Each structure stands twice: as structure tokens, then as C-alpha cells.
Amino acid sequence: MSFFSKLRERLTKSSSKIGAGLDDIVAEAAAAEPSAPSAPAPEPERQGLMGRLLGRETTPAEPRRELDDAMLEELEDMLIAADMGTETALRVTANIAEGRMGRRIGATELKQALADEITRIMAPVARPLPLYPKKPQVVLVVGVNGSGKTTTIGKLASQLRAAGKTVVIAACDTFRAAAVEQLQVWGSRAGVPVLVAPQGSDPASLAYDAMVRAEAESADLLLIDTAGRLQNRADLMEELAKIVRVIRKKDETAPHNTLLVLDATTGQNALSQVEAFRRMADVSGLVMTKLDGTARGGVLVALADSYGLPIHAIGVGEQIDDLDAFAPDEFARALVGL
Numbered sequence: 001m002s003f004f005s006k007l008r009e010r011l012t013k014s015s016s017k018i019g020a021g022l023d024d025i026v027a028e029a030a031a032a033e034p035s036a037p038s039a040p041a042p043e044p045e046r047q048g049l050m051g052r053l054l055g056r057e058t059t060p061a062e063p064r065r066e067l068d069d070a071m072l073e074e075l076e077d078m079l080i081a082a083d084m085g086t087e088t089a090l091r092v093t094a095n096i097a098e099g100r101m102g103r104r105i106g107a108t109e110l111k112q113a114l115a116d117e118i119t120r121i122m123a124p125v126a127r128p129l130p131l132y133p134k135k136p137q138v139v140l141v142v143g144v145n146g147s148g149k150t151t152t153i154g155k156l157a158s159q160l161r162a163a164g165k166t167v168v169i170a171a172c173d174t175f176r177a178a179a180v181e182q183l184q185v186w187g188s189r190a191g192v193p194v195l196v197a198p199q200g201s202d203p204a205s206l207a208y209d210a211m212v213r214a215e216a217e218s219a220d221l222l223l224i225d226t227a228g229r230l231q232n233r234a235d236l237m238e239e240l241a242k243i244v245r246v247i248r249k250k251d252e253t254a255p256h257n258t259l260l261v262l263d264a265t266t267g268q269n270a271l272s273q274v275e276a277f278r279r280m281a282d283v284s285g286l287v288m289t290k291l292d293g294t295a296r297g298g299v300l301v302a303l304a305d306s307y308g309l310p311i312h313a314i315g316v317g318e319q320i321d322d323l324d325a326f327a328p329d330e331f332a333r334a335l336v337g338l
């Protein structure tokens, strides 16, 4: 299955929420004003003649509603409820209103206009993980527990391997034995070595060993998994800072990327995670996981609009190939249910 159809199929909760919301905004008000002239079906003469000749029905006219302040307010509320964030929802709505105020518009035009606005916001942040000639390119992966760091590292490692890169993974969340085991499973699926250390040992020392191994093997990339216990922020900050200090002893330009992995199902909470991790680490890009099966995909628009951090990839499932580059136009169309 192509990634786009996967995205469209799996973003159904978000898209049906927003799509149905847009349909309702137009249809309910249109139904409440029976005297309003309904718009003609597109090109009725041509369609009608061909339709009659071929025995086909003509497309019924789409309900339309005059775009006024009340409709804009409903639109705003719906976008806020879809996790797009208040500021982003206000701006998007204002842009949709421009040149359309007082006109009668249908749900399809509204969806298209919203998709265009979302694409415009998302296009500048859609950037795949940059690859550098530097060996090893060190990618530090941060995020709260359960956000999908381990899974993302596994998927990423598999893709990098498929692209002919040599990869080493360091399981630097040494606190959770289950996390280490899980990473080993992903490593073997991806065909990539995973360096581990005894439970509770110093993550920074494992990071150093991993740098030594990656350099010795002339690996293209070193992916470093880290702990994500945000509730213990001071410890976590110190742990991340120490990992960075130690890898810089081997390469003062490392880490070359700091990826923040966010779980889409947390909605607006993802924004406070960006704030928290930006205070702790020099976050260079985002991966948004679990876009499948959530009605909160709108949060990605809020993130792009608020922080402008590159979105390197999105996760739409638990399998190894369920991670792909972020395509704004496809995302926008899938999100609004077009």
C-alpha cells in the first residue's frame, strides 16, 4: 500500500471529525434557511444530457451557507476542538474568510480552503531528517516514555539500512529493562546492532562506548535512545546534558540531530512537551507518532504554526514500515477528509 493511502486510511478519526464538522457547519444552517436559493448543480446541461443518455443521475447540488461571523465562529470552535490550538484556529479562519465573506459556500470549497491553509502552514516544516557526510552522524532521540521513541528508532534504523547506511543503536534508557529489550527486538528486525548496558548503569558511559564502536566500525549513523521521565525533570536534564558532554569528547559537533518524538494522541499536551524538551535539549526536529487511530491529528498544525520546528517523519502504525516523510499536501487533504 502506498504511504498516502495508508495515511488517508489511518487518519480517519481526525479526518472524519474535521470533515464531518465542516459538513455540519454548512448543512445545519443551510437546512435551517429553507427560503435560501440552493446553488445549481455544476454544469447541469452537459451533465444532464450525458447523464440521461447513459442512465446516470446528476449530482445533487451541495448545500451552501453564507459565510458570516456566526459561521466563522463555528469554524473556529470546531478547529479548536480538533486540537489545532486557539491562535492557529483564529488565523486559519481569518485567512479562509478573506475574499469569501458574504458569499454562499459549500462544504467542499470550505474543505479545500482549509486544506490550502494547512498546507501553507505545514510546507515550511516538512523536511526529512538531514543526512550529513560526517561519520558517525549522531542522532539523539528524546521524548516522554511511551511517546514511541523505541519504535521510531527501529523504523528509522530499518529505513536507513534499506538506503544502504550502516547504523548503530545505543539503548541509553538503562533504567527500564523492558525498554532495552524492546529496542533489541527492533534492532534485530532492522538488522542493526544495539548496544546495551546493565540496568541502572550510567547512560553517558554507554553513549561513549557507542561512539567508540560507531567510529571503529565507520558507521554512518549512531541513534541514541534516551529516558523520558519528565516528572523527574532535573534528573533527566542532567542525564541528557551528561550524554551530550560525553559524546562531545569524541566529536565536539555531536549530536548532529536531536529528535523529539511526540505522541499525537496526547493532543495539546504535545505543545507543552516541546516547551519542556526545548529547555533541556537543543531539539532540531520532530517525529509525530500514532497519527493512526487518533482524532487529534490537528495538533500537528498547531505545532508547525507555533514552533516552526522541522517535522522529519510521522508514524501511522506499529509495523516497521509505518513511518514516512511528512508530506504537507497529502496530510492536509487527509486531515480535512478530502
Ligand SMILES: Nc1nc2c(ncn2[C@@H]2O[C@H](COP(=O)(O)OP(=O)(O)OP(=O)(O)O)[C@@H](O)[C@H]2O)c(=O)[nH]1
Binding pocket: 143, 144, 145, 146, 147, 148, 149, 150, 151, 152, 173, 178, 179, 182, 227, 228, 289, 290, 291, 292, 293, 314, 315, 316, 317, 318, 322
Ligand atoms: N498505533 C501506533 N502505535 C505506535 C506508533 N508508534 C509507537 N507506537 C506504540 O506505542 C507504544 C509505545 O512505543 P515505544 O516505542 O515503546 O515508546 P517509548 O517512547 O520508547 O517508550 P518507553 O520504552 O516507555 O520509553 C508501543 O506499544 C508502540 O507499538 C504509531 O505510529 N502508531
